Amino acid sequence: MTTTVPLASYLFTRLRQLGIGAVHGEPGDYTLRALDFIRPAGLRWIGNCNELNAGYAADGYARVKGMSAFCTTYGVGELSAINAVAGSYAEYSPVVHIVGCPARMVYGSNRLVHHALETGNMRVYADMYARVTAAQANLTDARTAPGLIDRVLEECRIQSRPVYIELPSDMVEAQVDESRLSAPLHIEPPTNARDLEDAVVNETLERIYSSKRPYILVDGLVRPDGIVDEVNELARVTGFPTLAITFGGGIINGSSENYHGVHAGKFGSIDHTPYTDSADLALLFGPLLSDTNTQGWSVVPKEDITISFRRNSIDIGSASHELRIKSFMRSLLSKLDPSKISAGAPNPPLSSPRDLLKSLPPPDPSAPVDQDTFYLRLSPFFRPYDIIICANGTPLVGGRDFILPPGARLVNSGVWLSVGHMLPAAQGIAVAQREALEAGQQPGRTILFEGDGSFQATAQELSTIIRYRLDVTIFIVNNDGYTFERLIHGLEEEYNDVAPWRYPEAPRFFGAPEDGSYAVETHDARNWGELLKVLESESFGDGKGLKMVNVWMRREDVTRNFKAALVLAGKQLLAGSE
Known part of the structure; x- marks a missing residue:
């Protein structure tokens, strides 16, 4: 029956x-x-x-x-x-x-x-x-x-x-x-034709063994493609210089000596193009090559030196092979012989965000917080298994300099860039983090970096965080409006302004309990001294409940090299309208 x-x-x-x-x-x-x-x-x-x-x-x-x-x-x-x-x-x-x-x-x-x-x-x-x-x-x-x-x-x-x-x-x-x-659902991708897989694996290995100046370039689709572990293992075994594109930040273990951070060309904190422009092999994983993700396509490697690893194809130069990436990567790693790799260490050596952080002098406590060093200096605040979320705008760019500990993750946007996306996304991530804790897994904190304009777009979800007593830490980057848009066009125009909210008062309005049943902590930080005091606080760092700090920054402040990218974007928009 x-x-x-x-x-x-x-x-x-x-x-x-x-x-x-x-x-x-x-x-x-x-x-x-x-x-x-x-x-x-x-x-x-x-x-x-x-x-x-x-x-x-x-x-x-x-x-x-x-x-x-x-x-x-x-x-x-x-x-x-x-x-x-x-x-x-x-x-x-x-x-x-x-x-x-x-x-x-x-x-x-x-x-x-x-x-x-x-x-x-x-x-x-x-x-x-x-x-x-x-x-x-x-x-x-x-x-x-x-x-x-x-x-x-x-x-x-x-x-x-x-x-x-x-x-x-x-x-x-x-x-x-x-x-x-x-009966379980059929959610495993189809297997590859063995002859084709073996042939493309062998061709890939030949390119790896013969390369003298290779590098690995990681983008954000590595995670949905399910090959995070495999790509990290390849980077470890080969020792090849490894970089990420903005959307791919946080995928490679940030403590790996051969990981040199996000590749943003001349618009990044470190310009890796002297090496990548002279490379003879680029292993490109999980590409989502939008204009914003690649700094106007300036960091996309030349086709003739590139092997692109996509969910359903391996592209060697202009030749595309229909293969499923998970099976392919397992086969590639099983056959890889490190003793046959001829490439040596890059000369001159490539620097990394770790080097930049070590070179920074202690901040002047009375000085305003600046975009150029804010994200680097925040890196020691992170712990293993934290999930760090960077909203669109200045946090998306600044977060490229984060140095993440093992197990930590970065969540950002690669192409859609919808203003207001990341506060509700952080709420959803915090629910997932709670479920991980309930399942006995190793949970971290949920940490959001959100501009003031983005926060205002979806601020209602602060009440959802409070309603469900979720654990979320929020850094509001308060630069008095839409700084990206100001630098692209309309530096002093009203349409790039936002209302001057009193952000630390938001939790009370959105119903945060005042009886101690749910931890709520808010701060204003108008200079480095005030921000460092917050970061050194044990109660703020525990990640329990809702923690918010309103970080005041100058209106036109962005990372120094990226300002040129925004000015260029404005010129390109103007040229496109003629």
Whole structure:
């Protein structure tokens, strides 16, 4: 006899089987009945202040846990979230977006219901989402719904991109066959053709053995591609000079002697181009080669010396081979013979952010905090397993100089760069960190660096952090507005200003308890002396509860070399308009 379960129960049980522990979202009338099935499936509900923030939070959670889910209502809710989902698609973050929809009979009628457009096409929003999701499912038939759910969840994990599920309100409790729940989903990528894999591995090894001036260049898709350990092992075994692109910061062990930091060319704190321009081999991993990520493509290696390692292909020069990266890397490492490597240490030696930090004199306690040294000097504050989040703007650039301890991670943006993304993302990451602690894993702190303009875009999520008593440390980089935009164009224009908030007072407004049940600590730091006092505080450093420090910086201050990049960006925008 076939046993059945409600469709919503099947869906949320599958999410739990995939390691998801919480579902973010915003309730709406089309979703309410479905939300009743979240807790019975062993999931937590995390209610956000709006749907856009829920999508951002799910994105952050997915970057840490490997997959996430959030719920919105039809039309107004899902459209509020589509910016976040598009960002997840652009940056390969595996998010399951569940949309509560009107009952099936509505789709077959011409009646105009709330949240619908007067077009006669009730699925117009689904059509929009098809452009920014890897797979979609419309659960209108109890016989096929379990299979559709399984298919889109498999695609979400395999492609590491968001998927879209329409759940009509009258299907929530539809009885479906539960037998599929006893079988695991097929989330392993297909294996490679052995002959092709062996041939490309051998060609790659020949290039590695014969190279005299090689380097490894790591970008941010290494993590969703699932090869962080393999790339670190390759860097360790070969000893090749290793660099990251901005989005790839924090992937390579920051204590490795052959890791020399983020490669930003002449716009970085260290210019590595004298070496990379004369290199004869570049091993490029997980590339997402956007203009902002590569400083106007200035750090992209020449094609003829490059082997690009992508999720589904290995590209040697202009030749592309369809291969799955995980299997390929395992084969490459198993056959690599370090004794055959002919490349020696780079001459002259390459410097690193570690060298820059050692060379810094002690700061003048009365001097204002400056962008050029702020991020370097913050590095000793970090601990193993911390997750450091850099919002778009000055933290994204400054965070390139972070020196991270083993096990620490950096989360930033490589192409989407949506203002306000990272505060809700930090909330989602903090939920994932709490789950790691509950599972007995080694958790670190959740530390966010956020500009004042970005903070104002999604500040409501501070209340979600407080509501769920999450542990988050926030450094607000307060430079009185949109400094990036000022330097690109409109240095003194009003449109680059933001309102002068009293940031340390925000937790009280957003409901932080005052009875000691949840630790809240806020500070103003107007100079180095005040900031160092905060950093040396044991209570601030413990990462428990909500810790905030409002770091005042000069209005036009950015890292010295990057100012030239912003001025150049302004000129390029002007040239493009002519």
